[in-house]
Amino acid sequence: MKDIQSQVDHRRINIKNVGVKTISYPITVLDKASNRQSTLATVNMYVNLPHRFKGTHMSRFIEILNRFHGEIDLNAFRTILEEMKERLEAEAAHIEIAFPYFLKKNHHPETLNASKYQCSMHGSLQETDDLELQISVPVSLPLLEPLAKALPRSMGHWGVVFVRVRLKRFIWIEDLILLVEKGVAIKSQNVMEKLHPALSVEALTIFLAEKLADVSAIQWFSVTVENAGQGYSTFAAIESQQK
Amino acid sequence: MKDIQSQVDHRRINIKNVGVKTISYPITVLDKASNRQSTLATVNMYVNLPHRFKGTHMSRFIEILNRFHGEIDLNAFRTILEEMKERLEAEAAHIEIAFPYFLKKNHHPETLNASKYQCSMHGSLQETDDLELQISVPVSLPLLEPLAKALPRSMGHWGVVFVRVRLKRFIWIEDLILLVEKGVAIKSQNVMEKLHPALSVEALTIFLAEKLADVSAIQWFSVTVENAGQGYSTFAAIESQQK
Amino acid sequence: MKDIQSQVDHRRINIKNVGVKTISYPITVLDKASNRQSTLATVNMYVNLPHRFKGTHMSRFIEILNRFHGEIDLNAFRTILEEMKERLEAEAAHIEIAFPYFLKKNHHPETLNASKYQCSMHGSLQETDDLELQISVPVSLPLLEPLAKALPRSMGHWGVVFVRVRLKRFIWIEDLILLVEKGVAIKSQNVMEKLHPALSVEALTIFLAEKLADVSAIQWFSVTVENAGQGYSTFAAIESQQK
Amino acid sequence: MKDIQSQVDHRRINIKNVGVKTISYPITVLDKASNRQSTLATVNMYVNLPHRFKGTHMSRFIEILNRFHGEIDLNAFRTILEEMKERLEAEAAHIEIAFPYFLKKNHHPETLNASKYQCSMHGSLQETDDLELQISVPVSLPLLEPLAKALPRSMGHWGVVFVRVRLKRFIWIEDLILLVEKGVAIKSQNVMEKLHPALSVEALTIFLAEKLADVSAIQWFSVTVENAGQGYSTFAAIESQQK
Numbered sequence: 006m007k008d009i010q011s012q013v014d015h016r017r018i019n020i021k022n023v024g025v026k027t028i029s030y031p032i033t034v035l036d037k038a039s040n041r042q043s044t045l046a047t048v049n050m051y052v053n054l055p056h057r058f059k060g061t062h063m064s065r066f067i068e069i070l071n072r073f074h075g076e077i078d079l080n081a082f083r084t085i086l087e088e089m090k091e092r093l094e095a096e097a098a099h100i101e102i103a104f105p106y107f108l109k110k111n112h113h114p115e116t117l118n119a120s121k122y123q124c125s126m127h128g129s130l131q132e133t134d135d136l137e138l139q140i141s142v143p144v145s146l147p148l149l150e151p152l153a154k155a156l157p158r159s160m161g162h163w164g165v166v167f168v169r170v171r172l173k174r175f176i177w178i179e180d181l182i183l184l185v186e187k188g189v190a191i192k193s194q195n196v197m198e199k200l201h202p203a204l205s206v207e208a209l210t211i212f213l214a215e216k217l218a219d220v221s222a223i224q225w226f227s228v229t230v231e232n233a234g235q236g237y238s239t240f241a242a243i244e245s246q247q248k
Numbered sequence: 249m250k251d252i253q254s255q256v257d258h259r260r261i262n263i264k265n266v267g268v269k270t271i272s273y274p275i276t277v278l279d280k281a282s283n284r285q286s287t288l289a290t291v292n293m294y295v296n297l298p299h300r301f302k303g304t305h306m307s308r309f310i311e312i313l314n315r316f317h318g319e320i321d322l323n324a325f326r327t328i329l330e331e332m333k334e335r336l337e338a339e340a341a342h343i344e345i346a347f348p349y350f351l352k353k354n355h356h357p358e359t360l361n362a363s364k365y366q367c368s369m370h371g372s373l374q375e376t377d378d379l380e381l382q383i384s385v386p387v388s389l390p391l392l393e394p395l396a397k398a399l400p401r402s403m404g405h406w407g408v409v410f411v412r413v414r415l416k417r418f419i420w421i422e423d424l425i426l427l428v429e430k431g432v433a434i435k436s437q438n439v440m441e442k443l444h445p446a447l448s449v450e451a452l453t454i455f456l457a458e459k460l461a462d463v464s465a466i467q468w469f470s471v472t473v474e475n476a477g478q479g480y481s482t483f484a485a486i487e488s489q490q491k
Numbered sequence: 492m493k494d495i496q497s498q499v500d501h502r503r504i505n506i507k508n509v510g511v512k513t514i515s516y517p518i519t520v521l522d523k524a525s526n527r528q529s530t531l532a533t534v535n536m537y538v539n540l541p542h543r544f545k546g547t548h549m550s551r552f553i554e555i556l557n558r559f560h561g562e563i564d565l566n567a568f569r570t571i572l573e574e575m576k577e578r579l580e581a582e583a584a585h586i587e588i589a590f591p592y593f594l595k596k597n598h599h600p601e602t603l604n605a606s607k608y609q610c611s612m613h614g615s616l617q618e619t620d621d622l623e624l625q626i627s628v629p630v631s632l633p634l635l636e637p638l639a640k641a642l643p644r645s646m647g648h649w650g651v652v653f654v655r656v657r658l659k660r661f662i663w664i665e666d667l668i669l670l671v672e673k674g675v676a677i678k679s680q681n682v683m684e685k686l687h688p689a690l691s692v693e694a695l696t697i698f699l700a701e702k703l704a705d706v707s708a709i710q711w712f713s714v715t716v717e718n719a720g721q722g723y724s725t726f727a728a729i730e731s732q733q734k
Numbered sequence: 735m736k737d738i739q740s741q742v743d744h745r746r747i748n749i750k751n752v753g754v755k756t757i758s759y760p761i762t763v764l765d766k767a768s769n770r771q772s773t774l775a776t777v778n779m780y781v782n783l784p785h786r787f788k789g790t791h792m793s794r795f796i797e798i799l800n801r802f803h804g805e806i807d808l809n810a811f812r813t814i815l816e817e818m819k820e821r822l823e824a825e826a827a828h829i830e831i832a833f834p835y836f837l838k839k840n841h842h843p844e845t846l847n848a849s850k851y852q853c854s855m856h857g858s859l860q861e862t863d864d865l866e867l868q869i870s871v872p873v874s875l876p877l878l879e880p881l882a883k884a885l886p887r888s889m890g891h892w893g894v895v896f897v898r899v900r901l902k903r904f905i906w907i908e909d910l911i912l913l914v915e916k917g918v919a920i921k922s923q924n925v926m927e928k929l930h931p932a933l934s935v936e937a938l939t940i941f942l943a944e945k946l947a948d949v950s951a952i953q954w955f956s957v958t959v960e961n962a963g964q965g966y967s968t969f970a971a972i973e974s975q976q977k
Contacts, residue, residue, distance in 0.1 A: 645961050646889070
């Protein structure tokens with residue numbers, strides 16, 4: 006067999022990534038209420054390999070992941086990335102982890118005691134490290150009086166808010182979710198009470214961007230608001246690098 | 249190798265089905281406006297084989313399907329079932345076909361000129377034949393005045409209506425869709441104008457069941473209404489054998 | 492408002508089901524190794540209501556579910572059904588719960604320490620109760636020597652086995668999974684070593700049906716084997732009522 | 735109401751995108767065999783709006799799309815982008831369109847006469863325009879002799895190849911698909927005949943990258959090969975800017 010590798014380099018084919026993806030992995034995450042929350046993650050792990058490309062020991066990714074027994078926090082994230090970079094002799098290491106996060110809200114017996122939010126974290130380590138956190142928050146319009154006085158019924162699914170952040174300092178996922186939900190509640194209550202002409206994706210995006218811009222721990226954010234419509238959705242998105 | 253087949257029969261293991269599934273197949277369906285509509289179907293075809301079970305010629309299913317060049321109507325359906333039963337020497341033959349159906353609604357340049365509805369047909373042929381048609385119709389609440397006067401915005405996705413029918417006589421998919429949409433429009437308009445306390449899945453299910461019971465071509469129907477809520481959906485279902 | 496209910500009865504519209512569905516709910520299940528396993532369930536709960544149909548207290552379903560704090564075993568299942576039947580004054584009660592189940596297999600550091608299997612349970616209570624358990628087991632072909640001597644690589648995803656059982660006596664989910672995996676291993680090893688002409692869905696279905704028929708705790712079963720092909724899948728299915 | 739817009743600008747919140755997404759739209763695409771092929775697209779259209787953000791006329795996106803009556807080719811793509819940029823007074827315009835593409839292969843009556851490939855195109859227009867084409871090609875291992883002599887059976891789903899290209903000159907989707915399939919066939923045939931130790935994602939990625947590097951019409955490409963494994967997939971990716 007010819008030396009394929011040198012040919013490839015000659016043609017300036019830049020090797021990019023090699024790794025494992027869609028690993029189903031039970032994890033526990035620490036939540037603000039100081040409880041360990043069990044959830045189920047989907048994990049991708051991959052590295053940039055500058056010189057060698059064949060014969061990656063794919064099992065090493067699993068070996069590194071297994072060492073943490075599913076206890077994933079920001080420290081674990083950093084350590085996993087360092088081990089990947091070192092053991093696979095990589096230029097850069099990446100880990101992506103997506104999981105549903107359950108936020109306990111009340112103890113009323115007749116309502117679900119926790120709401121589900123899809124979260125993900127993407128960590129990279131090259132010379133410096135980088136961490137991006139994403140949450141998605143479902144949006145429902147509030148019931149109007151006198152509708153709300155009737156049996157509990159739903160106005161359906163209005164849409165969803167996606168927030169991505171890079172952080173200067175640690176903040177809890179809970180606090181990010183609650184910031185979004187509070188912003189949505191204010192805007193949608195106004196709309197349903199007809200103080201505003203309509204709940205538009207643009208107005209809600211701007212409103213949430215203002216709230217996120219006030220959080221000093223956030224270094225960069227993007228916020229996207231989607232409204233489910235008939236046959237298609239509409240959306241607006243803002244991103245901002247904070248000072 | 250021992251004669252597995254006779255053992256199996258001895259143990260009263262009843263052979264059920266063998267076939268092909270999730271075939272992606274472009275088809276054309278005839279719509280009421282006399283146009284052939286191109287769409288993309290997912291097809292399952294299978295037979296009940298009473299005595300022999302090994303060595304089914306799976307390719308025969310494809311061969312039979314190919315003969316119709318994707319022109320699928322009720323006559324084709326019947327012929328496909330007969331060929332399957334005969335060529336595979338089967339006790340019974342089944343075909344399931346699911347496809348998005350586009351209903352042209354208006355020619356206003358600023359709105360989508362067709363709405364999408366997920367449809368499916370399930371045909372069986374044993375001694376007699378049987379055909380069940382299913383449609384799903386998305387439900388959105390209408391915008392309240394003065395919201396409707398503002399820029400066009402959506403109240404989101406309230407839920408979905410599933411209707412399944414067995415027919416005495418042919419009816420168009422269009423007519424079934426429009427019957428559901430008209431029923432939903434009446435009930436939801438009432439609710440939004442606050443003549444009723446809330447749009448409930450039970451009330452809408454009963455209302456639509458009454459409308460379906462008035463259609464003389466329908467022999468049997470079931471109607472299910474689902475309302476997307478926060479964290480879960482609620483639903484109600486009725487089925488009825490018509491006289 | 493007119494008395495819709497009596498009209499409906501007059502037309503012989505039979506009310507069927509009302510309930511809640513797609514509740515995302517973290518649960519713990521007891522596994523054979525005597526550990527409580529945390530997983531994430533999707534729950535449907537519904538009842539048959541013979542006389543009254545409007546005004547179901549949907550929140551009662553949630554209230555009943557909450558009382559078990561996510562600790563779901565067969566006893567809890569039975570109690571939930573009884574409470575649903577009684578508190579909602581129903582003719583029959585149903586609960587469906589689907590969840591990924593993780594089976595620990597080895598402690599080799601370089602392999603995933605648990606495999607994921609999608610499971611579901613469907614319980615009903617009318618005059619008598621009924622419980623059906625379903626598992627799905629992914630199937631991969633074994634690597635041939637000398638392939639297996641090389642770096643660990645996968646032959647891909649051959650297909651999946653679905654087993655549904657009704658039980659006379661309790662059996663562990665683990666034991667059902669292992670019975671299927673052992674059967675698949677025997678048949679596919681034979682095929683890859685060319686003792687048999689090919690791994691066919693029919694032969695594997697019959698082989699697994701024989702193994703299931705030997706389990707005295709099983710009252711009824713169905714087994715379906717699917718093989719992912721190019722453009723479509725092939726499948727075979729057997730069901731059997733045991734003596 | 736306060737002037738939110740000026741506040742936002744003050745805080746350096748950079749407005750990004752506004753538009754419509756997940757429009758289901760029947761389209762026809764021209765294929766190499768000079769036939770118009772009917773398929774079903776999912777369309778996203780959005781613009782970057784530098785100064786104004788509220789009150790986007792979302793219906794204008796639909797109006798522009800409707801004007802082409804679903805006849806989408808590269809000329810239509812360019813014209814749509816120009817109209818979006820002009821009519822929405824945008825800094826940049828984007829359109830993403832994803833659709834299954836059916837490639838006719840043979841006229842053997844016992845095999846599906848067309849294979850399905852998921853394709854997408856992403857066009858942008860700012861000062862200059864940019865077009866990226868993506869195809870995904872499913873990979874199955876060939877049957878070994880004497881397996882291939884038996885009834886046609888499948889080795890299952892080995893994985894998938896994703897190719898993305900930016901072009902200097904037009905090339906047909908067909909030619910890109912066939913290049914990948916031919917490359918996969920050569921490599922996987924070799925593996926199954928045991929000339930090579932195993933079909934690895936790395937070796938197949940490099941092999942396909944070499945083939946793509948030989949196509950003079952391609953300006954930039956990325957190729958990713960995924961192998962479905964037990965519990966997770968492995969993958970390798972290369973991207974290359976051509977001279």
